[in-house]
Amino acid sequence: MKAIAVTPRTQNSARLIDAPTPALHEHGALVHVIRCGICGTDAEINQGLYGEAPRGSDYLILGHENLGRVEQVGASVRAVKPGDLVVATVRRPDDCHNCSHGESDMCLKGDYSERGIKGLHGYLAEYYLEVPEYLIPVPPELVDVAVLLEPLTIVEKGLWQAYKIQERLMWEPRTAVVFGAGTVGLLAALALRAKGLTVAVVALSPRGTLNSQIAEAAGAQYFSTQDISIDDLPKKLGRIDVIFEATGSSLVAMKTLEILGVNGISILSSVTGGNKTVQFPADVVNQRMVLGNMVAFGTVNANRRYFDMGVGSLAQFQKLWPGLLMRFVTRRVPLADFTIEVLEDRNGVKTTIEISKE
Numbered sequence: 001m002k003a004i005a006v007t008p009r010t011q012n013s014a015r016l017i018d019a020p021t022p023a024l025h026e027h028g029a030l031v032h033v034i035r036c037g038i039c040g041t042d043a044e045i046n047q048g049l050y051g052e053a054p055r056g057s058d059y060l061i062l063g064h065e066n067l068g069r070v071e072q073v074g075a076s077v078r079a080v081k082p083g084d085l086v087v088a089t090v091r092r093p094d095d096c097h098n099c100s101h102g103e104s105d106m107c108l109k110g111d112y113s114e115r116g117i118k119g120l121h122g123y124l125a126e127y128y129l130e131v132p133e134y135l136i137p138v139p140p141e142l143v144d145v146a147v148l149l150e151p152l153t154i155v156e157k158g159l160w161q162a163y164k165i166q167e168r169l170m171w172e173p174r175t176a177v178v179f180g181a182g183t184v185g186l187l188a189a190l191a192l193r194a195k196g197l198t199v200a201v202v203a204l205s206p207r208g209t210l211n212s213q214i215a216e217a218a219g220a221q222y223f224s225t226q227d228i229s230i231d232d233l234p235k236k237l238g239r240i241d242v243i244f245e246a247t248g249s250s251l252v253a254m255k256t257l258e259i260l261g262v263n264g265i266s267i268l269s270s271v272t273g274g275n276k277t278v279q280f281p282a283d284v285v286n287q288r289m290v291l292g293n294m295v296a297f298g299t300v301n302a303n304r305r306y307f308d309m310g311v312g313s314l315a316q317f318q319k320l321w322p323g324l325l326m327r328f329v330t331r332r333v334p335l336a337d338f339t340i341e342v343l344e345d346r347n348g349v350k351t352t353i354e355i356s357k358e
């Protein structure tokens with residue numbers, strides 16, 4: 001079968017390869033991939049920053065934002081059947097306490113593996129094999145948008161955890177700010193709007209780009225940092241109850257603590273791989289957090305619970321804003337036309353690699 005693979009830790013090694021089609025076994029399902037989304041993680045693996053091949057392999061098949069259709073199942077498989085649309089989760093557990101209880105996103109040891117990233121082949125291939133435990137069935141009416149489910153799970157987990165944490169007090173959030181207007185930021189804006197909050201999306205790009213149009217179509221306000229200083233947001237918006245940070249900038253992540261409102265919560269989701277040091281108003285921020293009962297927490301990856309929740313949210317978003325999710329996919333590249341440039345393309349919102357017909 002055709003697949004897109006890298007030689008891990010080797011810059012610009014992403015290429016189309018011929019790889020063996022996985023062989024079906026009794027407990028597995030063979031999935032024909034429909035499409036995969038490309039994200040910054042894939043680009044960083046291609047840049048050689050991280051990525052790990054499966055044991056015994058000198059290449060790693062990329063791809064973790066996936067959608068496919070079950071083609072064949074093993075004799076003991078009951079949970080999915082041929083023809084089912086499925087999205088596979090990404091992380092696979094090690095033997096720590098949390099992993100052993102279905103929460104590999106909360107892994108204690110760090111010996112987990114991740115398909116397309118760390119120690120396991122990904123989904124940018126014509127086929128993959130998986131056990132039903134890691135396959136999320138998707139209703140047929142979501143076929144054209146379900147490639148967004150994996151990035152949406154980051155939002156689902158962040159918000160679910162934020163609301164869970166805020167059970168510590170009487171809390172009626174009204175205003176949310178999302179930093180970053182990439183796929184995760186925009187999906188966070190939709191999710192917060194769906195909860196009925198007033199939402200402002202703050203990002204680098206000027207107003208008028210597709211990213212701002214998507215935010216505004218969901219009823220969010222859009223501010224470019226070219227037009228407004230982050231410090232001025234509370235004056236503009238009033239008390240900020242929730243912040244979802246998805247810019248990739250540690251500076252912005254720290255800045256959220258300077259503008260968060262009383263009793264508020266800041267959800268930090270940017271994986272900042274660099275080594276940046278910044279000046280930070282520590283006394284002011286600490287005092288604000290103490291006197292304002294504030295919480296900031298980090299969130300990474302997502303277990304099956306958040307995929308199941310995400311399926312419901314995709315259907316809800318489709319109902320609230322018909323056609324809006326389709327606008328996220330700004331470039332579709334057939335598998336055979338893959339080049340490294342596709343991974344580096346920063347225009348638009350989401351690029352997908354199209355592998356087979358829906």
Ligand SMILES: [Zn+2]
Pocket residue numbers: 093094095096097098099100104106107108109110111112
């Ligand atoms: Zn673990």
